[in-house]
Amino acid sequence: MRCDVVIVGAGPNGLMLAGELCLAGVRPLLLERLPGRTGESRANGLVGQVVRMLDRRGVYEALAGDRRPPQPAPFFVFGALPLDLGSLADNPLYALPVPQHRVEEVLEERAVALGAEIRRGHELTALSQDTDSVTVTVLGPDGPYQLRARYLVGADGGHSVTRKLSGIGFPGVTRDNSVSRSAHVSVPAGVVDPETGGLRLPGQDVIPPFLHHRTDRGLFAFAPLPSRAPLVNTTEWDSPTTDSQTPLTFDELRESVRRVLGVDLSLGPPEGPGPHLLRRLTGGNTRLAERFRDRRVLLLGDAAHVHAAIGGPGLNLGLQDAVNLGWKLAAEIHGWAPPGLLDSYEAERRPAARRVVTHTQAQAALTAPGPDVTALRELFGELLTDQRNVQHIAAMMSGADLCYDMGVNGAHPLVGRWAPDLELTTVDGPTRLAELTRTARPLLVDLTGDASLVGELSGWDDRVDAVAGTAQDTGNTPAPASALLLRPDCYVAWATSSAHPDQNDRKTLRTALTRWFGPAS
Numbered sequence: 100m101r102c103d104v105v106i107v108g109a110g111p112n113g114l115m116l117a118g119e120l121c122l123a124g125v126r127p128l129l130l131e132r133l134p135g136r137t138g139e140s141r142a143n144g145l146v147g148q149v150v151r152m153l154d155r156r157g158v159y160e161a162l163a164g165d166r167r168p169p170q171p172a173p174f175f176v177f178g179a180l181p182l183d184l185g186s187l188a189d190n191p192l193y194a195l196p197v198p199q200h201r202v203e204e205v206l207e208e209r210a211v212a213l214g215a216e217i218r219r220g221h222e223l224t225a226l227s228q229d230t231d232s233v234t235v236t237v238l239g240p241d242g243p244y245q246l247r248a249r250y251l252v253g254a255d256g257g258h259s260v261t262r263k264l265s266g267i268g269f270p271g272v273t274r275d276n277s278v279s280r281s282a283h284v285s286v287p288a289g290v291v292d293p294e295t296g297g298l299r300l301p302g303q304d305v306i307p308p309f310l311h312h313r314t315d316r317g318l319f320a321f322a323p324l325p326s327r328a329p330l331v332n333t334t335e336w337d338s339p340t341t342d343s344q345t346p347l348t349f350d351e352l353r354e355s356v357r358r359v360l361g362v363d364l365s366l367g368p369p370e371g372p373g374p375h376l377l378r379r380l381t382g383g384n385t386r387l388a389e390r391f392r393d394r395r396v397l398l399l400g401d402a403a404h405v406h407a408a409i410g411g412p413g414l415n416l417g418l419q420d421a422v423n424l425g426w427k428l429a430a431e432i433h434g435w436a437p438p439g440l441l442d443s444y445e446a447e448r449r450p451a452a453r454r455v456v457t458h459t460q461a462q463a464a465l466t467a468p469g470p471d472v473t474a475l476r477e478l479f480g481e482l483l484t485d486q487r488n489v490q491h492i493a494a495m496m497s498g499a500d501l502c503y504d505m506g507v508n509g510a511h512p513l514v515g516r517w518a519p520d521l522e523l524t525t526v527d528g529p530t531r532l533a534e535l536t537r538t539a540r541p542l543l544v545d546l547t548g549d550a551s552l553v554g555e556l557s558g559w560d561d562r563v564d565a566v567a568g569t570a571q572d573t574g575n576t577p578a579p580a581s582a583l584l585l586r587p588d589c590y591v592a593w594a595t596s597s598a599h600p601d602q603n604d605r606k607t608l609r610t611a612l613t614r615w616f617g618p619a620s
């Protein structure tokens with residue numbers, strides 16, 4: 100059997116990529132070694148620009164259960180230090196508390212509806228490449244078989260078989276001196292503070308919800324998740340040795356809470372429907388693949404990068420890998436990709452992964468035990484009273500500080516950055532930019548008032564859509580540009596603020612069209 104793209108791994112990242120490929124007219128085949136979705140409780144939410152990206156693909160409403168657009172988080176945490184985001188002039192940090200199993204469910208329904216095929220219980224065991232295809236050997240329920248594909252994408256996690264079979268190195272560091280314990284629990288109503296939702300414990304200030312609480316002995320967090328049992332987490336360094344093969348018990352969790360907080364907390368099994376988490380993790384890895392591509396094999400998500408989970412950046416990074424890769428891979432398959440387009444996937448996303456590795460390592464250092472770290476935290480806390488520093492960290496954690504090289508000299512400040520949220524008025528009435536990007540096609544947004552730039556798409560209108568109208572951003576201030584050219588991943592490839600674009604504007608627009616979407620037909 101021959102197909103265009105085989106994706107190994109049907110987790111959130113593989114499913115997101117499948118949806119992006121389908122929107123671009125490529126129907127992928129997903130191979131998943133597990134016979135069904137695990138139903139395990141893993142990540143508990145989405146943090147960063149990925150929340151708005153899901154809105155721009157029409158997925159946010161199903162996950163949030165809310166028809167209103169996403170709203171930025173009023174507070175968050177960095178290295179167990181609180182971040183007051185409510186006073187930022189431009190808060191880029193969004194959060195959506197939704198369990199990973201629900202994310203997988205929604206993304207799978209979407210991918211299948213768009214035309215993707217998922218084969219569960221099918222495991223990659225070997226691969227080889229030639230000049231125009233990849234041959235993969237798969238072990239399925241009825242025995243081994245082979246597939247030929249133009250491209251193979253490994254979205255199969257930190258222990259990626261795809262990466263290993265491709266010979267791509269995965270350098271980094273492994274630490275084994277920490278133990279993290281997490282569980283959905285029930286707690287007595289009397290210890291829950293009615294005003295904050297945090298915990299009132301003897302001899303302690305109220306421990307606020309959703310924020311890591313550091314002591315000299317470790318970390319503690321309490322998260323009263325909406326419509327679910329609350330989640331408790333502890334992290335200890337050099338804690339009493341436990342057989343990693345022995346399942347975590349509530350007695351072990353209570354003892355860990357007592358060591359970290361110095362008081363007892365009555366914890367019981369969770370109430371309500373699951374899946375429920377009861378998990379112990381020993382140590383951790385920080386690793387980054389030497390490269391994200393080996394000829395016709397590509398990596399995304401945890402197959403390409405693993406890091407500490409602190410701050411919840413994993414799905415923000417992996418799902419945006421998928422959105423970046425999807426349209427570029429489809430362009431190669433359809434034959435209109437300009438030279439170097441597929442290589443730009445690694446050039447753009449590997450530095451993004453390096454950035455996440457950096458800030459998760461920094462956060463881990465800020466949460467470690469010891470008086471020297473306590474002193475560092477005091478100083479860092481002083482720095483966080485300056486809103487410029489808070490703005491910087493919020494942008495870093497959300498991914499809003501990324502600026503890709505679009506190959507345009509003297510470009511508009513928006514070029515290379517993620518497109519702002521805009522509210523538009525077109526001939527069809529009011530709409531949001533997020534509603535116009537759900538087809539995952541390149542988009543020229545002409546806000547000059549006379550739609551004069553739309554004619555520049557002659558020769559590209561088979562690949563690029565256009566919309567004309569007027570706009571204000573969501574803060575009801577003038578739009579930041581009079582025209583923008585968006586890539587399918589919602590990054591700005593070209594922009595101008597001129598109300599009457601001149602010949603130079605039009606020339607640079609055509610240059611950007613050629614650079615990212617190939618020559619005019």
